[in-house]
Amino acid sequence: MSRVLIIGAGGVAGVVVKKCAMLPEYFSEIHLASRTVSKCEKLQQEVGSDRVVGVYSVDADNANEVAELIRKVEPSLVINVALPYQDLPIMDACLETGVHYLDTANYEPKDEAKFEYSWQWAYQERFKEKGIMALLGAGFDPGVTNVYTAYAAKHYFDEIHYLDIVDCNGGDHGQAFATNFNPEINIREITQKGKYWENGEWHETAPISVRKDLDYPNVGVRPSYLLFHEELESLVKHFPTLKRARFWMTFGDAYLNHLRVLEGIGMTSIEPIDFQGQKIAPLEFLKAVLPNPGSLAEGYTGKTCIGTYVTGIKDGKEKTIFIYNNCDHAVCNAEVGAQAVSYTTGVPAMIGASMMLQGHWMKPGVWNMEQFDPDEFMERLNKYGLPWHVVECESPFKE
Ligand code: NDP
Known part of the structure; x- marks a missing residue:
């Protein structure tokens, strides 16, 4: 049962x-x-x-x-x-x-x-x-990106050194400003300082200040910004050979302009203020006026591309691979009435649950996704709607 x-x-x-x-x-x-x-x-x-x-x-x-x-x-x-x-x-x-x-x-x-x-x-x-x-963290990022990293380390490298997780939403929902998942959590994540791991320590950057234009398969070139994302913390712990680990997310100019204005006038603050005799966090109020992410699915076009660039050593030689998935908003909507950001989170959660219930991933304690054998999970991604690809490539991150 x-x-x-x-x-x-x-x-x-x-x-x-x-x-x-x-x-x-x-x-x-x-x-x-x-x-x-x-x-x-x-x-x-x-x-x-x-x-x-x-x-x-x-x-x-x-x-x-x-x-x-x-x-x-x-x-x-x-x-x-x-x-x-x-x-x-x-x-x-x-x-x-x-x-x-x-x-x-x-x-x-x-x-x-x-x-x-x-x-x-x-x-x-x-x-x-x-x-x-x-x-x-059994979503896509965190979640699948952790499993991609474990899969790369297991099958493609003797030792992994550089990790760049990239998250691109190349879709268009037709709204002036909306977030693709819970607005409060999403805006908290984006407006915090950027942070990445290099040479054994964390380095901070001003929010949305480091940009790189990256070419995403089946989407194209998109401005991508360095952010801190929680899977970096567990991945550098569980893969101590990593010399550098970073996370990048795409944002369009219109999105960033809206965000800057909202921040500038204090609407993204989580510090409660007094409003008509009530304590209210401006960000919670903002959430109430923004479109419900679930409502974006209808008419959403385009694809996401989320993946993991891993550079490391195999048989004494350095190489880079990119493991990624493309997910089409309209296809997700047709299947389950959801946009691709909800879909790419919900499917891995279902797969993670199935892995636990069937005993593939089952041991007492508290674990992150990369701590388990990735193979069966990767197979289930292909089977249940999130097929992935691996390409060997030049690293776009060589500075
Ligand atoms: P939504 O805001 O759409 O849904 C959150 C749900 O939680 C709502 O139904 C809400 O209830 C319910 N809820 C909130 N507070 C309580 C409470 N105190 N008791 C019971 N239920 C409560 O969020 P999303 O579906 O967009 O996101 C869900 C989770 O997925 C979040 O934790 C988010 O951070 C995570 N996520 C992870 C990603 C990944 O790749 N790992 C990517 C995207 C999201 P009500 O309807 O009453 O408000």
């Missing part, structure tokens, strides 16, 4: 629910809970109550409430696709009830943007002692 409890009912959750529903051989029974139960009910109607058999309202900031729900549902695994703020209460509930855990983004305290694993790694011993497993 592989009963799962999915928490969250937003853009990514919609994809996880629909992909899990297509695979009764992995997920015999699906239960869905979120803050707003009507969103769970809508998803249940879409996939059928024979696949999503129970829907519930839960405040996942409250570990006791989640634990109570887990006791009622008795799942083998909780798939957390709510927001990063809920990671620790849900992990606490899993510990209390002895149930496995998976998420797609590292824990974030509401009042400071950190993007680090320290809080969740601190659960390692407790998860081990309880005999349960947590799989962290």
Whole structure:
């Protein structure tokens, strides 16, 4: 019996629910809970109550409430696709009830943007002692990019030295300004300082200040900016031969202009202000006026290209490979009614869950994706909608 409890009912959750529903051989029974139960009910109607058999309202900031729900549902695994703020209460509930855990983004305290694993790694011993497993960051980036790196290290190199993860959205949703996943989390991520790993230490850069024009397969040349992304932290820890590790994301000029104006007038701040007798974080308010990322799917055209450049040594010679996926917004919409950013996150979460439930990836403790053998996961990417390619190439990062 592989009963799962999915928490969250937003853009990514919609994809996880629909992909899990297509695979009764992995997920015999699906239960869905979120803050707003009507969103769970809508998803249940879409996939059928024979696949999503129970829907519930839960405040996942409250570990006791989640634990109570887990006791009622008795799942083998909780798939957390709510927001990063809920990671620790849900992990606490899993510990209390002895149930496995998976998420797609590292824990974030509401009042400071950190993007680090320290809080969740601190659960390692407790998860081990309880005999349960947590799989962290099982989306695309983090997630697939970690597995790409492990796959490169296993099959293509004796030692890996340079890593550049590149994330391009070459799509067009026709909106003046919108984010492709939860706006609050996305804008927190982009407006923080850039950070990369080189020669054994972290180096900081001003936000969106380092640019490189990169040529993405099936998309073309796009301005790409150095950002900090959480998988860098786990990858440099687990691949200590890395001399440098960086992350790049594409942004168009119009997007950056909007972002600069919003930042300039304080709308991206997470510091609560007094508004009509209420405390409100400007970024939370901004989220309320921006388009819901889930609503972008209809009419979204173009492709994403996310991948990992790895340079290292094989048989005494230096070489570079690029492992990547292209994902087409319209194709995702036709399949599951979602845009490609939700799709590229939801599919790996489903695959990660299947890997755990079937015992391919199962050991007590708290783990990042690159700590497991990548081969079966890579096969499932091809099988379930995110085919990948490997090319040997000149590194575009040789300065
Ligand atoms: P959405 O904002 O669309 O959905 C979040 C969902 O979580 C909503 O249904 C929301 O409920 C629910 N939720 C929020 N707070 C609570 C709470 N306290 N209790 C219960 N449910 C709650 O976000 P996305 O679907 O875009 O993103 C989901 C996750 O995926 C995020 O953690 C994001 O960082 C991560 N992500 C990871 C990526 C990767 O590649 N690794 C890429 C993109 C996203 P309500 O509907 O009531 O607001």
